[in-house]
Amino acid sequence: GENVEQHPSTLSVQEGDSAVIKCTYSDSASNYFPWYKQELGKRPQLIIDIRSNVGEKKDQRIAVTLNKTAKHFSLHITETQPEDSAVYFCAAENTGFQKLVFGTGTRLLVSP
Amino acid sequence: EAQVTQNPRYLITVTGKKLTVTCSQNMNHEYMSWYRQDPGLGLRQIYYSMNVEVTDKGDVPEGYKVSRKEKRNFPLILESPSPNQTSLYFCASSFLGLAGGQSYNEQFFGPGTRLTVL
Numbered sequence: 001g002e003n004v005e006q007h008p009s010t011l012s013v014q015e016g017d018s019a020v021i022k023c024t025y026s027d028s029a030s031n032y033f034p035w036y037k038q039e040l041g042k043r044p045q046l047i048i049d050i051r052s053n054v055g056e057k058k059d060q061r062i063a064v065t066l067n068k069t070a071k072h073f074s075l076h077i078t079e080t081q082p083e084d085s086a087v088y089f090c091a092a093e094n095t096g097f098q099k100l101v102f103g104t105g106t107r108l109l110v111s112p
Numbered sequence: 113e114a115q116v117t118q119n120p121r122y123l124i125t126v127t128g129k130k131l132t133v134t135c136s137q138n139m140n141h142e143y144m145s146w147y148r149q150d151p152g153l154g155l156r157q158i159y160y161s162m163n164v165e166v167t168d169k170g171d172v173p174e175g176y177k178v179s180r181k182e183k184r185n186f187p188l189i190l191e192s193p194s195p196n197q198t199s200l201y202f203c204a205s206s207f208l209g210l211a212g213g214q215s216y217n218e219q220f221f222g223p224g225t226r227l228t229v230l
Contacts, residue, residue, distance in 0.1 A: 001171075009152070031214065032214075032216050034217075034218065036219075042223075043202060043221040043223055043224055044221050046219070049216060049218070051216060052214065053214050089154060089155060095208060095216065095217050098143055098160065098162060098206075098208065098217060099160065099170070100145075100157070100217065100219060101171075102154045102155040103154055104153060104154040
């Protein structure tokens with residue numbers, strides 16, 4: 001089955017810096033890669049996703065890149081703000097099987 | 113308002129006392145899942161359902177049961193809870209969408225149920 005590894009487990013940055021979170025997956029059949037943000041005490045919410053026919057996707061300060069050959073994908077947050085502080089989860093799925101596998105999460109702390 | 117609801121939100125119980133956590137969604141989604149979240153382990157899928165009366169095991173199904181008698185409801189049952197089932201539980205619903213020739217599956221999570229088994 002699919003296995004998703006996520007690094008780093010914690011990341012501390014200064015406000016305005018960039019943050020990068022990396023994930024690798026094992027199943028080459030996976031074709032959907034979402035990222036979820038979970039603020040303290042709240043539910044995970046989708047912030048961006050990328051599909052296997054796209055190499056990069058950007059939404060304002062957030063971007064995701066996908067390297068299918070190497071089986072890794074990354075989340076990039078530019079100009080970080082304190083409200084970006086949260087736990088971020090990557091995930092991978094073969095949508096034919098409807099089974100989403102999550103990484104272990106990255107706790108991002110943005111200091112003012 | 114489109115949403116996924118779970119009840120109860122908090123529960124403290126004792127070993128062996130059967131309990132049910134309810135989950136309901138009003139978005140007419142076909143797919144529903146249960147996850148548990150533990151520190152350092154992320155979100156792990158317990159069970160999922162692709163439609164009414166269709167359920168299957170996720171990665172950590174031991175000690176849990178589910179049922180899907182109606183499209184909107186997907187209860188999680190712990191027949192004999194044990195302390196290692198102390199966790200934060202999330203229900204989620206989703207649909208399989210299609211965009212740009214590729215499918216995607218956005219999960220909508222409930223608010224979570226924090227369960228403590230003494």
